[in-house]
Amino acid sequence: MFDFFSSVFTTHFVRAAVIKGIPLLYGATGEIITEKSGHLNLGIPGIMYMGAIGGLLGAYLYEKCGGMALLTGGNFVVPVAMVLAILGCILFSLFGGLIYSVLTITFRANQNVTGLALTTFGMGLANFLGGSVSKLTVAKVSIALTYTGKAFKLNIPFLSDKLGVFGEIFFSYGLMTYLAIAIALIAAYILKRTRVGLSLRAVGENPAAADAAGINVTKYKYTAILIGSVIAGMGGLAYVMEYIGGVWQNSVLGDTGWLAIALVIFVLWKPANAILGSLLFGALCVLFNYVNVGPAMQEIIKMLPYVVTVVILVISSLRKKRENQPPQALGLPYFREDR
């Protein structure tokens, strides 16, 4: 038994779990903020794809399409590449979020249908651009950004290598990892401890009451969805940069987006819990590499995050603790005139 634990729970395993879990943390934080405004955004998987391809394209323009010569005199400058990647990511995921919010808030379209259409669109857009970029740009090469990929993996020099196992587990990651944790903590603080957070939760629980209390429901919904989309899009960027290393592959994210939505339920709509939850989900996702059970059982292990989520969903509805429920108006449209 001890052998089993010592062979599975290596520092390598923990690192793999963190790197796999961070995109989920972004996705889940973004979706939590969105859901707190009462909108179930099933377009998150598509938005994560859009963020991923947007970031890759931003860096691609710099690394492969002459951006390097134009901006930094032919040398590869790490911060410039990263800023361009993040800008591209924000731009694309904002576009995704804008489509969703305009359609569901202003045009009053159904949330589930719009979200699913957005996922089709976002995945398609990413696969299309990622797969056709060598045809469409002057560079004539596919997306394989070794420099930018490495830049996103740069870690804190002293802390990561001088502190032994401790440093390896806590300080050996790129910028996106720490950013994710910071964003989750800030989101938790804002949702729970500030007036803005209180108003946002009110909008998600009972928009009519919030409206009567003088809260601008539309503004809150737009802001929450757009911010949530950008955060989720960063998850796509973290995935392709830190996990994959700056290379585009067809449908590269797999079911990361849906796992992020599962994580939201698993952590009961609390961003701070999502930090540990994403670590657990990441561990469940990479576990099959570390246990010797044969390829068939690996597929069963990959099922675990979803099974665990279902169990949590059922238990929380059985216990009916009010603070553990989904926002009450989740998925319901709000039109002032309907009352």
Added chain:
Amino acid sequence: MSNNAETKKVKEPLIRIAARDPLPFWKSWGIRIIAFLLAFVVYVLVVYAFTELTPVETFKYIFKGAFGTTPKRLFGEITLWKTIRDIMLLFGVALALTPAFKMRYWNIGGEGQILIGGLMSIIIMRCVSPYIQDPWLIVVMAVCSALAGAIWSAIPGIFKATHNTNETLFTLMMNYIAIQLVAFINIVWEKKKGSGTLGMINADTQQGWLPQEFMSKIVGDDGYAFIVLFVVLIAVFMFFYMKRSKHGYEISVVGDSHNTARYAGISVKQVIIRTAAISGAICGFIGFLIVSGSSHTVSVDTANSRGFTAIIVAWLGKLNVFYMLLVSAMLVILNNGASELASKAGLNISLSDVLTGVVLFFILASELFVNYKLIFRHSKREEA
């Protein structure tokens, strides 16, 4: 008095939106057709931006991709039959979702229910075919697939009915559990070691295959007459089930208001579970149709996102049998056509998803103008 002055200072918004009475048929469909045409303008522009194909060429390739090259032999054409098969399968799943949606029960687990049905068919094809011969084998497969789908869908249904567990999230998760189960079976029974695929089951005996010779005089050798036939039967059944049966009435009452249903003596729990099961059963049956009538194998791509796309179909088709058929046809034709476009231009095939997305966004947005009226500031007609 000062209060009055203050209220006057509040600026009237430029546009107000108010619900309106149902529009006459021609007006509401006029709006939708205008939206579709606008979407197509964007569609053609996007295609032109990426491929430099003119609109006429675009239409030519869409037509070719969806209907094939030799219109004279219309019914012998493989491409056409694949398109018809895809339309009917998508339509079938949308029909399956209809009762659930009518009840305001978001079954977004169609994907998983199709897969479980398909998986059940494969299991029976593989394990039972030595003991039972063909017509009965197919019957057993169909029944068991429907049952498997029903059970897969009833699980979230039961929890929704008894504990009000969020069915959107539950059914979504069930999809991925089903996908992993299929991946598991694909490795356990893999045809060649390491391939991770089953290959066609019973390729030599063709036991458990819906016979392709059926009506081949009319539809040609590559037809999928059985799939068309069964989906049409489901459509007829669903039409009468929703419009003429007691169950259909109960479903619509529960959908409108649980309390009203309870006052009327309807057991809400029973209706929810029963409807979820029926919805899943039809999805499972579609899984059987895909496996037995077309692919003869099962993989994680067997459902091919039909469970998700069908949600869009059901919604845009307003749960109306005829509209849903129309929307299915539109989506499949656009998709197959755009795939042809993309491959012609040497671009990634996912161009079709982008273009489909554009069309969907426009149609979704157009519903605002069907259901609501916009009232502009200083508008004279607003008193109406």
